[in-house]
Amino acid sequence: MARWASFPHAGEFDLDTDEVQRRWTRLHAGDAEPLPQSAAVLEAWRLFHRGEFQQAAEAGARAGGPGELAAIKATCIHASYLENKEKARLELFLDASHRAEAYARREPSCANAWALHGYALGRYSQGISVAKALAQGLGGKVKESLERAIQLQPRHADAHIALATFHAEVIDKVGSLIGGMTYGAKKDTGLKLFEEGLRLNPNSIIGLVEYANGLVMLEGASRMADATALYERATSIAPMDAAERLNVTLAQAELAD
Template sequence: MYRYGGTALSSNWARLHRGDLEPYPTTDSLAELLGTNPELMPHAPDLAAIVALIEDAWRAYHAGDFADAVDYGLAAGPVGMVVAARAAAVYASHLEEDEVRRLAILRDTVESCAALVQLAPNWINAWYVYGLALGRYSQNISVVKALAQGLGGKVRDSLHRVIQLNPGHADAHVGLGVYHAEVIDKVGGMVAALTYGARKEAVVDHFEAARGLHPQSPVVLAEYARSTQLAFGHAHSGRAHEIFGEAAACQPADALERLDVEWALGELE
């Protein structure tokens, strides 16, 4: 349904990547990435071939062919890891029903992203997918267990790194909003603030920033609604319901956005 063949991918790229600000894959954008992260250079001997693989990976990702997106991304080497990790995290979080397999996918993704940020410390979206993968893994082993293992701090620090490098990264604001909300939900407002620096006002601040940067995104809005429920409880259930309604009314541009529209519709039933 969301197939962006030929020039359709480039012409829709700005809408599809408003949240993560990922540059369109070209030999020039790849050369710029290699220039700021020189340790990637030995892993990218043929820029034109790698660009084609990354384009195919993003086409598969947006279409919801997440396994193909992982395969294309991995075939491109480390410079394809951002799209491969995104696809793996979405598949594991939204579609994989087997708990053991889901955790295995997320654990492998975390390990791959940890290696990537060591190799490419100036790549903004490498830090983003590392934070994303850590967050999804933490949710699946339980937030309390993740906090005990120190994973919460790694999620926060990775996403803060993204915001420091580019304050306009809406998806990183979403991730930080989710982080604050989930910590508050699991340990309570006072412990969350004193021990982990998680605060209710930060939930609102990050999601309002994300909504300003990426309006009409069902991903931003559905996560905002859920985080409102977690951080504020029944006192703000009407507000959460209202935001879910906004998410459900969005026009999805790809398979992930469709999944979040369907999630929002389910919450309204």
């Protein structure tokens, strides 16, 4: 495995195992992942929350089982925020989507496997262009996996946000008529999913950012003031781990634009 870029705020989240366990409910308010019973799996998540994403991916793969979920999520976060080469980023998302799908097929009742498949494939689709992804039939797979995750775990806030983003992206690219008839994307559904995701996890920094982006995609420039308020709210939340710290940086960049 090539050396991944380092988390740019090393040492900011110097979490030990006890601290991760104490913070677990807040750290996983978005994905409702159960507290691991395995020390090896917990260690993979500890590395993830510290921002040691490559080490987390390697530790999760070694641990196997639920540890693979930590490995997949670490891969997705690294690809989203720290990988500068577009080809490598797309390869990471595609690999993560394949691994998550394989896990979901082995463990069909695992909500997070379906959610990570939808998330990784959705990010890959954004990278190759939403229009191209829809033409390849990827949109239906993204939607199906995220809907499955929500059916299995109705409190999965991240899956609500990711599915809302799907609706917004599709409508933004192909319009409401084709989006609804061909891909099942609906404006009202997207807005409700954003709202439910944030009801479930009000401190979701990435949820606030995605909702802001989605408002503009779904309702146009008339909602820019509301979007700006959401970005500002996102930047005001104190991040609890490295992934949230990267989300704050994203929100700050959106505000600057």
